[in-house]
Amino acid sequence: MSTVPVRLNVNGVKHTLEVEPRLLLVHALRDKLALTGTHVGCDTSNCGACTVHLNGEAVKSCTMLAVQADGEEVTTIEGLGTEDDLHPVQEAFWNNHGLQCGYCTPGMIMAGAALLAENPDPSETEVRHALEGNLCRCTGYHNIVKSILDAAGRSSSEVSA
Amino acid sequence: MIPAEFHYTAPESLEDAIQALVDGGEDAKLLAGGHSLIPLMKLRLAAPSLLVDLRKVPGLHGIERQDGAFRVGALTPHRKLEFSPELGIVAKVAAVIADPQVRHRGTIGGSLAHGDSASDLPAAMLITEAEVTLQGPDGQRSVTAADLFLDYMTTAVGEQEVLTEIRLPALDGWGSSYHKFNRRSEDWAMVAACAVVKANGSTCEDVRIGLTNMAAVPLRATAAEDALRGQELSPENIAKAAELAAEGTDPPSDLNASTEYKKHLARVMARRAIADSLAA
Ligand SMILES: Cc1cc2nc3c(=O)[nH]c(=O)nc-3n(C[C@H](O)[C@H](O)[C@H](O)COP(=O)(O)OP(=O)(O)OC[C@H]3O[C@@H](n4cnc5c(N)ncnc54)[C@H](O)[C@@H]3O)c2cc1C
Numbered sequence: 001m002s003t004v005p006v007r008l009n010v011n012g013v014k015h016t017l018e019v020e021p022r023l024l025l026v027h028a029l030r031d032k033l034a035l036t037g038t039h040v041g042c043d044t045s046n047c048g049a050c051t052v053h054l055n056g057e058a059v060k061s062c063t064m065l066a067v068q069a070d071g072e073e074v075t076t077i078e079g080l081g082t083e084d085d086l087h088p089v090q091e092a093f094w095n096n097h098g099l100q101c102g103y104c105t106p107g108m109i110m111a112g113a114a115l116l117a118e119n120p121d122p123s124e125t126e127v128r129h130a131l132e133g134n135l136c137r138c139t140g141y142h143n144i145v146k147s148i149l150d151a152a153g154r155s156s157s158e159v160s161a
Numbered sequence: 162m163i164p165a166e167f168h169y170t171a172p173e174s175l176e177d178a179i180q181a182l183v184d185g186g187e188d189a190k191l192l193a194g195g196h197s198l199i200p201l202m203k204l205r206l207a208a209p210s211l212l213v214d215l216r217k218v219p220g221l222h223g224i225e226r227q228d229g230a231f232r233v234g235a236l237t238p239h240r241k242l243e244f245s246p247e248l249g250i251v252a253k254v255a256a257v258i259a260d261p262q263v264r265h266r267g268t269i270g271g272s273l274a275h276g277d278s279a280s281d282l283p284a285a286m287l288i289t290e291a292e293v294t295l296q297g298p299d300g301q302r303s304v305t306a307a308d309l310f311l312d313y314m315t316t317a318v319g320e321q322e323v324l325t326e327i328r329l330p331a332l333d334g335w336g337s338s339y340h341k342f343n344r345r346s347e348d349w350a351m352v353a354a355c356a357v358v359k360a361n362g363s364t365c366e367d368v369r370i371g372l373t374n375m376a377a378v379p380l381r382a383t384a385a386e387d388a389l390r391g392q393e394l395s396p397e398n399i400a401k402a403a404e405l406a407a408e409g410t411d412p413p414s415d416l417n418a419s420t421e422y423k424k425h426l427a428r429v430m431a432r433r434a435i436a437d438s439l440a441a
């Protein structure tokens with residue numbers, strides 16, 4: 001089957017890939033660009049483990065073709081912060097024990113960061129709604145919500161169980 | 162899960178997109194947000210030979226008010242509808258489609274052309290009495306929402322037609338509300354009801370009620386509408402009218418709910434939607 005060129009700006013780096021049109025964005029990121037921080041959980045658009053930012057908006061990269069991102073900007077968990085300079089949401093997940101096994105975490109952080117970019121001072125309810133597309137099998141969500149509120153500068157005592 | 166092989170094109174004009182559909186034959190498919198089509202392709206329930214991506218076609222985005230109606234481009238994502246409160250019921254419905262990620266990608270045109278019986282926007286199109294514009298090789302035509310949905314995943318959109326825009330009458334002065342029943346917030350509706358109410362003082366001047374997932378196509382709860390129109394908008398009258406919401410329906414039972422339970426849900430969702438329309 002023929003391939004098509006795809007120009008992707010991923011985490012500020014421009015790439016031109018020759019891909020089959022059926023290649024999913026998540027596989028382009030993981031298998032072609034070795035950015036394995038973006039996870040595949042359900043592979044059916046439900047769990048949000050594959051969440052990345054497309055032009056700043058949270059999307060599920062298992063439900064997009066790489067060709068649909070041609071010419072666009074993609075940010076993955078690797079591009080959100082650096083080890084020395086974590087993104088506030090990353091820092092807050094660390095401080096608030098926002099993860100257990102960590103499988104859902106890149107997606108949770110990308111969804112949380114997208115929320116704060118749009119709404120820097122969300123209520124707990126708004127945080128919970130923003131995470132409707134992200135499933136966690138471990139934490140019960142409590143510390144995830146707490147982490148995102150902490151990153152927004154809200155005291156965690158405002159968070160109810 | 163990886164889709165079967167296909168060819169891909171992203172034409173830069175509407176004419177080229179339609180031509181690509183014509184040249185591609187019956188296995189060619191349009192691609193909008195891909196949030197219905199790509200999951201089907203991954204499951205190999207759909208295997209188009211050619212995808213014609215609409216992403217570069219100009220003029221299919223955005224929301225514009227023209228006199229008494231809004232013109233909504235087919236590629237407008239749910240997320241944009243959600244944050245356009247001037248759209249009334251349509252904004253409220255869009256806000257509870259799936260989750261933020263899905264709403265960023267999924268489009269109104271894709272949702273209406275696809276015609277999933279559990280999808281949220283179709284019933285809202287019925288009660289706003291919206292119309293869609295379809296452009297094909299033989300020109301342009303308009304189809305009302307009442308004529309658009311034909312059967313499960315079957316709409317009046319022809320295989321070589323592009324749904325280009327939706328004309329939504331602005332229901333200025335009407336209150337509206339949407340009640341969707343599902344177990345988890347990102348789920349599809351088990352049953353949902355949307356209502357728009359025009360009150361004159363405490364009297365119901367007009368009311369329209371739409372039902373989601375009560376049949377293969379969205380429905381109007383006309384018996385309930387007729388019972389409330391012209392009446393005092395009291396809780397008793399609203400409850401009485403809502404009791405008729407499932408009248409004449411025979412929703413198939415599915416994994417989530419039996420026929421009887423769906424009818425019960427329709428009555429409850431309709432009552433809540435009418436009552437909340439008065440507040441908003
Ligand atoms: C996890 C998940 C949960 C979801 N939950 C809900 C929900 O709760 N409620 C809900 O309503 N929806 C839900 N959806 C569906 C979502 O709203 C879809 O985005 C929408 O139904 C289809 O829009 P699309 O732009 O993605 O269309 P696509 O998937 O690109 O296309 C769908 C179909 O329509 C055709 N088509 C697309 N655009 C046009 C056009 N302009 N003219 C003619 N034909 C066209 C395509 O050829 C295809 O056959 C969900 C989807 C996912 C993945």
Ligand code: FES
Pocket residue numbers: 039040041042043044045046047048049050051060061062063
């Ligand atoms: S892997 Fe994409 S939503 Fe689960």
Ligand code: FES
Pocket residue numbers: 099100101102103104105135136137138139
């Ligand atoms: S921390 Fe294990 S899935 Fe969320």
